[in-house]
Amino acid sequence: MKALQLLDVGQVALLEIPVPDIKADELLIRTGATTICTSDLNDIRENPFDIAFPITMGHEGAGTVVQVGSLVQGFSIGDRVATHPVHPCGSCAACRRGWGHLCTAMEHFAINRPGTFAEYYPVRHDRARHIPDDIPFTAAALAEPISVCLEALAQACVPAQGTLLILGDGPFGVLMARLEASASSNISPVKTVLAGWQDFRLAFARDAVTLNTYGVRDPYVMLRAEADELGYDAVILAVGSAAAVRLGLSLLRPRGRFVVFSALPGETPVDLFRVHLDELAIVGACSDEDRFDDAVARLGDAELRMEELITHTFPLARHEEALALAETGHDRALKVAFAFQAGL
16 A cells, blocks of 8 residues: 655655554544644654654544455445544543543554654544545544544533633644534633734634734733623633743733643743733643543534545645645645645
8 A cells, every 4th residue: 555654753754555454443544534733744853752653644534344244333335423642541541531632651643653744544443434425535534633622612611601812723623613613602602812913814714803913012901801801711822932932921810821722842941920810721632531432523513514624635645745735835824734635
């Protein structure tokens, strides 16, 4: 099969490799579509997770079951599925507490098990979910991104009629804005503000207040004007920027919550005196705590129209163009996918 592999930092190659064997508790998936994540680009650029090379890249995928392990029940050849990249061990201290998403011995697509940037990939059966025939694979590949966005929103704990600021207009920031707008009731909706640098991307955040802060000398003033008199109830960091951390914390009300969704490598200065005085909460949002089923259910939500977020599709053979667009085309692309079957 053809697979896009990371051979070393900065070295990506499309290779012919054997189709993976599956274990008794696994499924073999013929890839229908897989989407490019910012973390895939980070792996190419920096390898922050110390991946052992070579590795087949990609972790956001969906496709068709073509082989079923001997111990698997509930799946058949031909089933259409969305898959989750995180494979908790089930036995470590975190898993025993019900925190499988924080498993200390997890397997993960494209880190220590084969990824989805390939014609076929294996997945443990409990990390796959059936999807309806009317959901295209390109949209179904967003199931895991949806689940981690649901986790970030849950960590934000925005009260009814509260205010939420999302910093960063990448695919995840836009997705969070759409999900929050969909979840908010008509009686007590949450006011959601999305701040970013690209009008093209901000336009995808329907039902949110969108603010382009590019080139703004003091974005605090612009963003503070959309909050209530005390500040925002929660701020979600959806951009890897130390400046955004400082800005977000300064915009919180007393006892507000700052959710770190985008990873920031290295040390980031934080005004702990402000955290102390205003009793602020700083929390992480990594992977998702059993939100995969909810995410899959959202795929068919006509209001959310998830397929709109896939702005470009490419065959795997055009991977250089696809990766470059995802990396630098922020003014014309939101979510970029590799499609493997006609009609996706």
